[in-house]
Amino acid sequence: MEDDRRLLVQMEDQRREVDLLRLQDGQRRDEAARRVENDRRYAQELLEAEEGKQRSEEWCNRKDGPLTREELETRRQYAQVEDKQNDESTCCQRGRTVRRRGKNSGASDTLRCQLVSMPSSHLPILYLLVAWVHCLPGNNHSANSTLHHDYCVLGAGPAGLQMGYFLSKSQRDYIILERNSGPGSFFNIYPRHRKLISINKIYTGRRNREFNLRHDWNSLLSDRPDLLLQRISTQMYPEADALPRYLSLYARELGLKVQYGVDIGRVSASNLRAPGGRSYTLIDQKGTEYSCRVLLVSTGLWVPQQVHFVGSDLVEGYETAPVDPEQYRNQAVLILGKGNSAFETAQNILGRASSVHLYSRNPVRLAWQTHYVGDLRMFSPPVQMAVLRDRRVKMSGSWPDMAVNNEVLDTYQLKSLDGLAEGSLEEIAIVKGGGADGKRRGRTGKGRGTGKEGRGQLYLTLAELLDTPTGNKTSDVTTASISSHHNDNFPLRQPYDRVIRCLGFRFNFSIFDSSARPSPSAEARGRLPRVTAWYEGQGTPGLFVLGTAAHSRDYRSSAGGFIHGFRYTVRAVHRVLEQRYHGIAWPSILLSTNQLSSWLLRRVNEASGPYQMFGVLGDIVLLRDSHCEYLEEFPLQALPKLTTLTGHQVTEQGLLVLVMEYGLNHTDTLGLGRSQTEWTQGWRSRFLHPVLYFYSMLPSERDMRHRPAGWPLPRPKAIHHIIEDFLTKWDAPISHIQPLRRFLEHCLQTDLRAFYAESCFRFSLTNRRLPPFCYQGYLRKQGLIGNSQLWQHAREAGLMPASHNSWTAPENTPLPNRMNHPRASMASGINLDP
Template sequence: YFPDAGDMVRYLGDFADKLRLHVLYNTTIGHVTLDKDGQAWNSHYFILTDQKGQAYQCSVLLVATGLSVPNQVDFPGSEYVEGYESVSTDPEDFEGQNVLILGRGNSAFETAENILGVTNFIHMLSRSRVRLSWATHYVGDLSPRAINNGLLDTYQLKSLDGLLESDLEDLAIVKDREGKLHITLKFLTEEANQSTEAITLPQDDNDNFALRVAYDRVIGCLGWNFNFSIFNSSLRLSSGGTFSKKYPLIKASYESKGSRGLFVLGTASHSVDYRKSAGGFIHGFRYTVRAVHRLLEHRHHGIAWPSTERPITQLTSAIIRRVNEASGLYQMFSVLADVVLLKENATAFEYLEEFPMQMLAQLEALTGRQARHGLFVINMEYGRNYSGPDKDVFFYDRSVGHMKDAWQSNFLHPVIYYYRHLPTEQEVRFRPADWLLPRPTAIHHIVEDFLTDWTAPVGHILPLRRFLENCLDTDLRNFYAESCFLFTLTRQKLPPFCQQGYLRMQGLVGTEYLRRHGVESGLLRYYTTMSRQPGNQEPASHPLAPGPTVQPLDNKKREL
């Protein structure tokens, strides 16, 4: 369902009314500056001034303005380039024309697709190769679905249109008397006092120069930048570097590095996971915004990060449920992670959902939760050398199916990190190259699954449970009352399930099937022998329920 623009406006209006939001419409903020004030919690206030000169003051500022400034490339003749933000969207305006599109992202292919059926031909020029999202696993790259990539078909299959690679700063555009646009090399235009007709074109010396035809239109689809112009330099949102010209400088908590209390949300926050995950798109920032909300709730209202506390015997099932159902982990892979905080003696745990991984060292300060007895971090990851612009993601033997090879999984799969102690900021900062987190005490990969359904008892659940048991030095299995009774007589340390269940008179009543299963497993050998002696009757208050025929089980299934 793709709603009409009017439907979206009505939805936003209903949303504001429902939550009684105080929204100032028709208000353009033209300047934001910092006012030092020792009485403020962060020692300053943000002063916002609108188009009428009205000033607004706040101590927390959330900026969600997206990327609104078209990226410009300065070269001779760039004034003839029409911007994506202003070019006509009516295909009839391009009928029979030769069109050159600068850029090679989704906006460039979207523009090409819109006019593909009416132009004489379309050429697309960019400094880099086409990057397809299924090869890079980055949703900002070109989607290979047929909705916007018709130009690739007409180029590769029909030789009607074309894609070329060149640095735009090395080129120039020359306009002739008839209004046609010619592409030439920049150095050929640098001779002083040249008339347009006197400028040498590459085809004058090389008659098969690729861009030798004249164009009627040149359209620039070169991406977007954050609008820094309204922010005073005192906010220190930009360092002046190449990357920080596109995105503001923020921490992994989405708070400005230069001004405490200023948070950047949505598309503009993509510097945290640029070309790594989906934080710059609605796929991902709907989850990162929620994380910021939780951080602010704790900072300003003393509300701890939401968590659920459960007995340790439910740890395996809690992790399995989340990796199979949590869309936040799936969309914001390698950025947001679930965190399990262990209680003393590992008898219980707290489960926190979708916490920014790179802020792990500050978890206690940001969430109000304690990590004194160890923790697990649950994250979704791709294989390290699997995807990339030049990778063949369809290579033979790309999939991994055996448990012992889980660490070599290529496709998106769950990875669990175990730490005895909360990592320090120094450990996070100086972690090994290409590691998302500092080196853990132990790490476990759940083998990738073709169906992305990690519920296989032997292939997924059993290895995970064994990993957790090794980390915790305990037995996380569930037992029936008969087994717990036997353990109380034969073991010094009972499994947690027996401590939390059987010793509290919460064990399950056995059945004939369970007793027979106990005999085969060797756990109930003596008890069963005694129960079969002549005259030994079962208690009337516990009749045995009928059970299915016992089937032989291999070791792994018996352990389950």
């Protein structure tokens, strides 16, 4: 009986457990169903809230009159909020707040909401309240707030992103403001015919990254060796679309702080006389204000350059002219300008237009003659013809990987209806064909052979030949206004179907008010802002100009207006900022005197900054007793301000300056005798070569202003030209190294030769003072420069006796001034002042 009772109890317990499990399972199913229903309701509420938010934004943006009754009723339904503590409701009508105040409402002009425990059913109302508050005047954060940063970079082009990298690496507070939706937006449109003329040479035969940058004209500087344009394009002359893609990749992978869609319309300066310096305020299209201590302008040149003359409104611009060659079929075209954009346009239409004429103030300047990359870039016709004659070379279509913009020169010189002419654009007039009787002179107005109505005939003449007064600069004159007493052999007397302006671009001065506007530079006829030698605006302290817009410092003389040039000037500006605002001196390398020659040879054979920015950026060597400080890529024209800009002092030992230069007479670049090979004739070098200047003291600003014409620096105490080299490799023992060492020995008044240990041992027995090489390498058994920290470390490590408790810097090893001896062998290019 007892066992049966126990069995029944166990069965009852099991039944209860089963019932409990069933109950729990049912509860779980019910709970799951409730969760699904809640999720569905929540999604529906979010959808309704989003619709309400959009509806609210539409109401706030309405400016076409009162709201309809249906809209007001719908708004009231959404505006009812059950809040016992505050029964204030708002609505947005034509940009103004209409409020009904309850007993707890205050006199504040802003909407006060106390968010208490709110059920999910009120989420749509919450979204509407947030949207309405965003619309209210005074509650719009983007319209009235001021965002402050230490550095504001205006423009996310190549220069702006390059500065952003350096600021980010230094962990500074900065923001890059870009008006478009991506970086490098200029290159989404220009060049119009979508071919870059900047070199992208991938294969150089070298693995040295710094050397390879000499032949990469598109990549920016970074600590990422793979972040180069060659990741996007492998063409020697890439397509224009590759550059915005590369800049987007650069900004994304480096995590730069770029804010897109910010169109700055006004820039002003405040605190003009404050001890701490002025500050700048930028206002965008939404009214948002950005304030900063330092403004870095990198907007580039994007405003088309125009010249006003009689009939200038009849001219098409490079920025709007059609790029389809078929639209120029059998038309006579006149192009104003002879730069790369003009020849690019001429090259595009040459096969369809009946004639192409180019007209400008100056004759055409070829880059391979002037060594200025902004002049006409071309692929040499003899080389082109030689390649075409080689049947092993297979070509499809045109030359996709070559910068060929010079065919119009061939057709001009070979007399095939095209040509170039010179004259002042301000003195010309373009008039419509047709006289007082309404009849046109010359050809008919129809495009010949196209079957389409032409644009009408346009005639070019001189404004002084017009009988009609031209003070109002109108184009309402015709050929009937042209005086009959004119030269009937005028080169451009034929009528034209189109006149296209290709005069380049200018800096946008319009966004700056009078307190912050940089003054125009005399260079490039006022197209560029005027800046100091360290690229700070003239009269605008704290405003620095970067990139192409800062090209006035080296206009038509170096590469500062192009990526492969201004990536280094941007780095120089950043180093100036670090010294001025953060007390961080210009980066320098401490070298012993016997290391100087090797380091100079390394720089002239590898460095890309002085190589591209020749005559503008140079290396500075500050001479000390037994060592020297080496500063890289300093703006040469700022040399009188060296101590202020870098934080380094110049001692009585003086300084050396390393510069890359072309010879003064280098225009006949293909003539006989164009190069020098004898090292004694280094001063006659015409091609790019290193030049060393020695100064016993820092040149003054007056010295800089009165420097010889064509010289980047004032006249030095001694100068040395390293002979030019066909391979641009300055490593020949006799022609390059030995003359350099002798020049340095003269400037430093010490022996820089290297000796074997046996020779150093003999010197130690027979001389009281040894050459620096023996002193550092033989006696000290080290390649480091002796200093107090090194001495203390040696004592603590037990390497030096404790009795030696002080360290004294060694004296310089004197060198007899044997170079002044009349029979002494002189290094190339050394000039000694008496």
